[in-house]
Amino acid sequence: MDPILFSAAMRGNIRDVYYNLIRDEEYGYQVTPKGNTVLHVAALYGHSHFVAEVLKISPAMLCCQNKKNETALHIAANEGHTEVVRVLLACVEDHHNTSDKLTRMTDASGDTALHKAVRSQHLDVVKLLVKEDSEFEFPPNHAQETPLYLAAESGFHDALIIILESCNNPTYAAGPSNRTPLHAAVIQEHKGTIFLLFSVSISNLS
Template structure:
C-alpha cells in the first residue's frame, strides 16, 4: 500500500485519501488489508465514510483472515464505522443487496461480525448489528460458539438481554465438546442469575438439557457450585426439572451434598414442596443424599434430623447412612 495512503488512514487525514480515490481498489497491505480495513483498525470514521462514498465495494473485501472491514470495526468497537458500513449498503442502490451478505460473512474462524462484537463486549456495535438483521439465526463458528453462547459464557448480561429481545430466532446451542454445555450451563456454573433468568424466560426447555459426559443439567451445575440465586430461577421457571438425575442417578440435592455446599444444601432443605421427593432418592449405587454425607464435611445434623429423611435406608452395599463402617463407593 502506498505509504502516504496508509498513514492517512491511520492518522485520519481525509484530504490525502481523496488524492488516491481513483486507485483505492488496488491498494493492499501484505495481509491483503484495504485502506478501509486500515481505517477500521484505527477507528477513523471520517476516513471510512469518505472511502465508502467513492468505493463502496471495499465494504465486502476480505483480508488474509477473511475479515471484512465490518469484522474489524465490530471487534474493535468502532460503532461509528459499523454504522457507516451498514448505511452504505442500505443507501447506495447498487449495493442494497449486499447489506445482509456483509452482515453474515464468515471469516476463517467462521465468525460473523456479530461474534466479534459480542466476544469483545462491544454493546453499541452489537445493537447496530442485531437491529439491522434481527431475523438472522447466527450460526456457530468453528469452535461451535454462537453469539448468545459467548455472551452467556462471559457473563455479559446486557448483551444476552439485547440478543434475546431483538433477534427473532437466536441460536441457543454451544460447543459440542467434552462437556456439551449450553449457554445455560455456563451461566449456572458462574452464578450469572440474571442471565439464567433471561434464558429460561426465553426458552424454559433449556432447563431440561443435560450435558454429554455426566448428564448434568444446569441445575446440577448450580447446586454443585452453591449458587442459590441461580437455583431460585429454576424453581421459578421450571420447578419440575428438579426431578432430573444425572448419569449416576443423582438429583441436585445429591450434588450439593457431594460438593460440600453447606448453604445450598440448607436452602434446598428449606424448599418443602421439592425436598420430599429428593431426600430419600437413591442413585445408581443405592445411595441417598444422606449416604453421601459419609464423604462430605457438611454438618449432618440438619439433614439427618429432617422429618422426611430415612436414616435406615439401605444402599446396594447393604449399608445405611448411620453405619459407622460406611464407605461410599466411587
C-alpha cells in the first residue's frame, strides 16, 4: 500500500487522498502485507468519517477481506468502534446487492463480527449487530463457540440479555467439549448468568 494512503487512513485524513480515490478507484484497493485495505486501516483506528467517504466512492470495498478473512466490520467490532460499525451497517442498508450479508460473513476462525464484539466485551457494538440481523442464528465458529456461548463463558451478562431478547433464534448448540452455555457459566461461576440461562431453559420447557 502507498505510504501516503496508509498514513491518511491511519490518521483519518481523507483530504490527503480524496482526489486520487476519485480519479482512480483501483488506488483505494491497495493492501498492506496483511491484506488490509484502506477501509480496514481506517476501521482499526476508528475513523468513521474516513470510512464513510471511502464507501461513497467504492461501496464494493465493504465486503473486502484481509488475509485472515476479516472484513472492516470484524475489525471495528473487535476494537469497539461503535460509530464505524454504524457507518458500515448503514452502507449495507444502502446497497442491498452485496453478495453476502455483512453481519454473517466469517473470518478464518469462523467468527462473525458479533463473535468479535462479544469476546472483546463491547456492548454498544453487540446491540447494533444483533439489531441489524435479528433473524440470524449466529452459529458456532470453528472452535464451536457461538456468541451466546462466549457471553455465558465470560459472564458478559448484558450482552447475553440482548442476544436472548433480540435474536429470534439464538443458537443454543453445545460448545467446546460439548459444553452448553449454561455449563460454561457454571464452570466459571457466573451466578447471574447461570440464573438467567436456567430461567430461559425452564421457560423453553413450559
